[in-house]
Amino acid sequence: MFSIVIPLYNKAQTIARTIDSVIKQSFTVFEVLIVNDASTDNSLEIVEQYKIDERIRVYSLESNSGAGAARNYGVRKAKYSYIAFLDGDDTWKEGYLEKMKEAIEKYPMSGMYCCAGLHETKTGLTYRIAKKYMSKITPVNYFEDPLVFTQTSAIVVYKEVFDRYGGFPSELRINQDYALFFTIGLTETVVYCGFPLSTYYIGVAGQNTSLFSIKRIECTQFVIDRINFVYKNWIKYKKENRLFTIFNKYEIRHNFYAALKKNDHNLVNLFLTQLDCRILNNFSAFEIFLYKKKYLNKMGIAYIMLTKIIWKWSKLVNRGPSKIDKLKVNSRKALVWHN
Structure with a gap:
């Protein structure tokens, strides 16, 4: 078996x-x-x-x-x-x-x-x-x-x-x-x-x-490559899944958050330049602006914390699978x- x-x-x-x-x-x-x-x-x-x-x-x-x-x-x-x-x-x-x-x-x-x-x-x-x-x-x-x-x-x-x-x-x-x-x-x-x-x-x-044994910039590139790979498959297979789009943005924001907390704009710029442009289009111009500007670090962090609260709430209200095929x-x- x-x-x-x-x-x-x-x-x-x-x-x-x-x-x-x-x-x-x-x-x-x-x-x-x-x-x-x-x-x-x-x-x-x-x-x-x-x-x-x-x-x-x-x-x-x-x-x-x-x-x-x-x-x-x-x-x-x-x-x-x-x-x-x-x-x-x-x-x-x-x-x-x-x-x-x-x-x-x-x-x-x-x-x-x-x-x-x-x-x-x-x-x-x-x-x-x-x-x-x-x-x-x-x-x-x-x-x-x-x-x-x-x-x-x-x-x-x-x-x-x-x-x-x-x-x-x-x-x-x-x-x-x-x-x-x-x-x-x-x-x-x-x-x-x-x-x-x-x-x-x-x-x-x-x-x-x-991943802990790898340099931060290299590790981030690996994560970006995987995010792009999965997103392309989501487009390819045309599967609607609201929680995937929410999680995808949550994970990306989590990486932005870690970079902003360390004041590491090299990592921020890596995400902004290497992520599939179709993914970045899911974020508002205002949010991207917050991440780009070093002097807006604290506002960017606060914005991400707010979205995390929204993510946790969505997990509570979406308790079951979006669609389960009849067995x-x-x-x-x-x-x-x-x-």
Whole structure:
């Protein structure tokens, strides 16, 4: 039923813990595809030892290509219809796949299934969960709270849907996961499982995908590239979603806010010059004027704070999905058990 794709790059300290969490799953109809992305430590040596389990297959790329490319490769090798993503330094609780199977059985026509989870740091654990959906399995408007719904190691995607949108976009160096999941969230029914059954570890040695390790100007460009990518897909697929337009403006304003607070007009100008002009056209000339003028920093910050209040209010009044397709029983439902 599940093809579990794990990209691997220099995770010698954590990959055994990750694989062990998969082997201990209460639901056992799965395969594991580990894609070694030219690791330079002994990660490959460690995972090779797990091949005694016939469900586990290991592949190696000739050169380091990034997590997105490694995941795409793994999906191409997958034999099952549901792709579960897991990073080499994260883990699942024993009932994770069982709960995702339950969600698929309940809503078989959905394109993506998201699960709540935990964040673990050196100082402790925090929950990543949408409180109003706690202990529920339900369709959601993905853009009601995409930053809470999204964690790569807690997402399952129907393989046909993954292929339909081309997988993780290779043209993006970072944020490929958000680019793909946001696109799917625009176009497909998304189901949320309000059970914290995955753990994302922060501050792990070798965690070189973190945006915190990248220069601010470069990090901002990656975010802009992803925002432009998703917006172009929104235009391409012509999907009406009021919460997406609200969230898109909220996220951009949040970046303006961070730049204005630091009095960093290099970042402000980067957004103003690199964002798709169709996105900027959604902002009033007055608002753009506030951001352009250094002497209006405080007014720009105050304006953004006001829009944040409006955003939070919109989340309260838009409690359900904007549109949920009727779930019809068809041949796809059989895939839940026979694939």
